[in-house]
Amino acid sequence: GAGVSQSPSNKVTEKGKDVELRCDPISGHTALYWYRQSLGQGLEFLIYFQGNSAPDKSGLPSDRFSAERTGGSVSTLTIQRTQQEDSAVYLCASSSASGRLGDTQYFGPGTRLTVL
Amino acid sequence: ILNVEQSPQSLHVQEGDSTNFTCSFPSSNFYALHWYRWETAKSPEALFVMTLNGDEKKKGRISATLNTKEGYSYLYIKGSQPEDSATYLCAHRAGKSTFGDGTTLTVKP
Numbered sequence A: 001g002a003g004v005s006q007s008p009s010n011k012v013t014e015k016g017k018d019v020e021l022r023c024d025p026i027s028g029h030t031a032l033y034w035y036r037q038s039l040g041q042g043l044e045f046l047i048y049f050q051g052n053s054a055p056d057k058s059g060l061p062s063d064r065f066s067a068e069r070t071g072g073s074v075s076t077l078t079i080q081r082t083q084q085e086d087s088a089v090y091l092c093a094s095s096s097a098s099g100r101l102g103d104t105q106y107f108g109p110g111t112r113l114t115v116l
Numbered sequence B: 001i002l003n004v005e006q007s008p009q010s011l012h013v014q015e016g017d018s019t020n021f022t023c024s025f026p027s028s029n030f031y032a033l034h035w036y037r038w039e040t041a042k043s044p045e046a047l048f049v050m051t052l053n054g055d056e057k058k059k060g061r062i063s064a065t066l067n068t069k070e071g072y073s074y075l076y077i078k079g080s081q082p083e084d085s086a087t088y089l090c091a092h093r094a095g096k097s098t099f100g101d102g103t104t105l106t107v108k109p
Helices: none
Strands: A005-007 A008-012 A019-024 A030-039 A044-050 A063-071 A076-081 A088-097 A111-116 B006-009 B011-014 B019-025 B032-037 B045-050 B056-060 B064-066 B071-077 B084-093 B096-099 B103-108
Touching: A005 A088, A008 A019, A019 A111, A030 A076, A044 A063, A044 A076, A044 B096, A076 A088, A111 B064, B006 B084, B011 B019, B019 B032, B019 B084, B019 B103, B032 B071, B045 B056, B045 B064
Parallel strands: A008 A111, B011 B103
Antiparallel strands: A005 A019, A019 A076, A030 A044, A030 A088, A063 A076, A088 A111, B006 B019, B019 B071, B032 B045, B032 B084, B056 B064, B064 B071, B084 B096, B084 B103
8 A cells, every 4th residue: 555655755955945845644644753864863853743633843953844734634844944954864654543652653765855 | 761772873793693782761651662674765664563561572583572660672683684784763652752863783794
């Protein structure tokens, strides 16, 4: 079946520009996560959506970062006024969650963002 | 332990060696512990989800154990093969998941 998809796969932008990254989760998955991996670093949590609940934004590094999830499905991560330190691979994951905290996350292929 | 810590950071072994690495996590407020395998240029893939103290899971040559009271999990690989080369991540789940930085395993033929 279809897995988590992300677009674009690669994005090169100039410092100061805004970018939007898209994630299509597995159909029926209620939980959606955004992470990023900067060069040489581990996986960094950014934001978590669970159903209709208010998202957990505790991992967003600055107010230049925002995310929304429309209709409980597709999510968009927006980075405004990009900086070079925003360069990273941005990963999206979804899980069926449904209140069971043991659910496995399924990851998309990631978007590699390069800010020049 | 306040965060998720993995050790060692990297490991180089010869084909056929058995190996193991550790994930330490806060023992309070435990809900679940996940292990993922992350190969270069691919997405992390789930290996195991463990929820109960004393859980043992096995998948082929890879197995994992869980001790929630002392806050650690071990991942074992028996008879390592070059295709086992990857970064192994653990994630402590309490609401959102907190990932460790991973153990990068390189298996030399």
